[in-house]
Amino acid sequence: MIFQAKKTSFDLVTAFPMFVLWIFIVLVCTYLIYKSKLAKKYKYLLYTISIIIGGLVLGAIPNAVLPIQQILMTISNAGPIAQIIPMIVIVTLLLASTLLIGRMFCGFACPLGALQEFISNLRIKSSIKKQKEVKYYFKIPQKYSKIVRWAFFALIIVTTIFVNFALLQYINPFLGLNLFKAASLTVILFPIISLILTIILSFFIYRPWCQLFCPFGATASILSRFSRYKYRRTDDCTQCELCEQICPTDEAYEDSSKSECYLCGRCVDICPQDAIKFGKK
Numbered sequence: 001m002i003f004q005a006k007k008t009s010f011d012l013v014t015a016f017p018m019f020v021l022w023i024f025i026v027l028v029c030t031y032l033i034y035k036s037k038l039a040k041k042y043k044y045l046l047y048t049i050s051i052i053i054g055g056l057v058l059g060a061i062p063n064a065v066l067p068i069q070q071i072l073m074t075i076s077n078a079g080p081i082a083q084i085i086p087m088i089v090i091v092t093l094l095l096a097s098t099l100l101i102g103r104m105f106c107g108f109a110c111p112l113g114a115l116q117e118f119i120s121n122l123r124i125k126s127s128i129k130k131q132k133e134v135k136y137y138f139k140i141p142q143k144y145s146k147i148v149r150w151a152f153f154a155l156i157i158v159t160t161i162f163v164n165f166a167l168l169q170y171i172n173p174f175l176g177l178n179l180f181k182a183a184s185l186t187v188i189l190f191p192i193i194s195l196i197l198t199i200i201l202s203f204f205i206y207r208p209w210c211q212l213f214c215p216f217g218a219t220a221s222i223l224s225r226f227s228r229y230k231y232r233r234t235d236d237c238t239q240c241e242l243c244e245q246i247c248p249t250d251e252a253y254e255d256s257s258k259s260e261c262y263l264c265g266r267c268v269d270i271c272p273q274d275a276i277k278f279g280k281k
């Protein structure tokens with residue numbers, strides 16, 4: 001069973017509500033984080049909006065992975081470039097936002113990112129309730145997660161362009177969120193399995209799909225190193241190292257690049273000196 005591109009393609013008109021939602025969430029989060037006003041209740045509300053409206057109601061179409069998939073498939077079939085100009089524009093805009101405000105899109109607007117973040121927070125809550133040390137069972141060192149992610153990206157490029165096999169269309173978990181809109185469940189059977197695996201893994205690993213597989217995340221992680229706005233320590237820092245211990249991606253060190261910072265805010269919440277702010281250098 002080979003999935004046809006048209007089954008998951010989108011046009012700019014049907015994509016419009018998702019764009020509005022992305023812009024709304026990113027602007028609200030940026031404002032609240034910049035003003036240090038992103039309370040936990042707002043955070044959960046924004047994750048829920050992203051998951052329910054962006055994921056289940058709008059079917060996660062488009063998402064950050066779909067344009068990449070369609071660009072590769074068009075290259076593979078030597079299709080007309082005009083067909084993928086909107087995809088290129090979407091990816092470029094998302095990446096441009098990363099250069100400005102880091103991974104705000106990944107942090108809150110991406111439904112799959114929000115879902116994984118939500119689950120990781122459930123895990124922390126249960127650890128606190130049981131008075132256990134808050135930690136992830138498997139904290140993947142970045143040097144390994146990067147190898148897996150870029151190897152997976154290379155595999156997608158090779159299988160799509162050189163073998164003409166749209167691997168991503170089989171396993172993209174975003175398509176599993178398209179549960180209520182897909183023409184038939186068999187069309188999205190493998191993506192649903194991929195989504196279920198992502199959900200299960202999220203209880204043990206922080207954002208497994210983002211850290212290990214997402215091709216957009218791979219690209220964004222390069223650009224977010226250079227983002228103008230990111231979480232930074234102020235002079236009030238007393239080097240207590242609490243933020244370093246709680247960060248699920250080892251990005252809270254003073255000299256961390258923040259390439260894997262999903263703006264989860266754990267470092268901010270735990271800092272007793274209120275010494276972490278989102279701002280320019």
Ligand code: SF4
Nearest residue numbers: 106110113210214217
């Ligand atoms: S890395 Fe990919 S899946 Fe994760 S939040 Fe970003 S776009 Fe979404």
Ligand code: SF4
Nearest residue numbers: 247261263264265267
């Ligand atoms: S704990 Fe802080 S540095 Fe680490 S990912 Fe979350 S926001 Fe980024």
